[in-house]
Amino acid sequence: MTLxxxxxxQRLDAIHNRLNIKGHMAAPKLIAVxxxxxxxxIAEALSxxxxxxGENRVQEAQMRWGETFSGQREALELHLIGPLQSNKAAxxxxxxxxxxxxxxxxxxxxxxxxxxxxxxxxxxxxxxxxGEEEQKSGVLPRDLSEFLRVMETDYNLNVEGLMCxxxxxxxxxxxxxxxxxxxxxxxxxxxxxxxxGDYETAAKLGASYVRVGSALFGARP
Ligand SMILES: *Cc1c(COP(=O)(O)O)cnc(C)c1O
Numbered sequence: 667m668t669l670x671x672x673x674x675x676q677r678l679d680a681i682h683n684r685l686n687i688k689g690h691m692a693a694p695k696l697i698a699v700x701x702x703x704x705x706x707x708i709a710e711a712l713s714x715x716x717x718x719x720g721e722n723r724v725q726e727a728q729m730r731w732g733e734t735f736s737g738q739r740e741a742l743e744l745h746l747i748g749p750l751q752s753n754k755a756a757x758x759x760x761x762x763x764x765x766x767x768x769x770x771x772x773x774x775x776x777x778x779x780x781x782x783x784x785x786x787x788x789x790x791x792x793x794x795x796x797g798e799e800e801q802k803s804g805v806l807p808r809d810l811s812e813f814l815r816v817m818e819t820d821y822n823l824n825v826e827g828l829m830c831x832x833x834x835x836x837x838x839x840x841x842x843x844x845x846x847x848x849x850x851x852x853x854x855x856x857x858x859x860x861x862x863g864d865y866e867t868a869a870k871l872g873a874s875y876v877r878v879g880s881a882l883f884g885a886r887p
Contacts, residue, residue: 675714677882684866694869697745699879702886705734712738720877722748724758732761747877749803752776764789766829766858769803778821790825791858796841797833807848814852827856838864842871
């Protein structure tokens with residue numbers, strides 16, 4: 667093992683230790699957010715045994731997992747955690763196992779059309795704009811129940827869970843608690859929440875997936 671792989675493995679173990687909260691519910695699954703990281707670091711993560719990766723751009727993910735590391739793709743689980751344009755939905759459905767950013771009717775329409783054409787759909791999470799931020803995508807908390815109803819009855823889409831990105835200038839715990847409440851109210855089991863700075867808090871508040879980039883790979887260059 668090279669020094670770099672050993673160091674990454676140590677960071678990975680440290681994160682897993684912090685996710686395994688004693689006497690608590692099952693630890694969340696770790697999504698290694700590989701966006702913008704150099705190929706050398708991705709190779710190290712693969713050597714260290716990481717099998718679940720997250721990307722925020724379809725194009726970049728296609729280059730990495732459809733080309734550079736396509737040989738390993740089959741053994742991996744890929745999550746799209748960034749915004750998805752409807753015109754890239756077809757490509758995303760082929761590449762990803764899960765989409766965390768279903769956030770509008772037009773995207774649901776595009777996904778349903780692909781499904782009706784015979785495409786298997788990835789697992790679906792709805793992004794919720796818990797901070798009601800102007801510049802952030804996601805369904806507003808007050809609109810969520812109706813949005814989920816439309817997903818089910820109009821588009822026959824099976825939504826598994828919710829995802830949020832708290833505002834940078836606020837304590838994340840209130841947002842994680844809101845997301846958990848919304849999931850419970852709507853009968854959803856999966857919660858995608860927590861990043862490098864707050865994954866431990868998210869784990870304590872019931873995350874089923876945490877999305878960790880820089881704490882695992884180092885800062886994005
Ligand atoms: C970049 C990104 C992450 C990972 O961020 P880090 O702070 O590097 O852990 C998690 N979730 C989303 C949606 C992201 O875009």
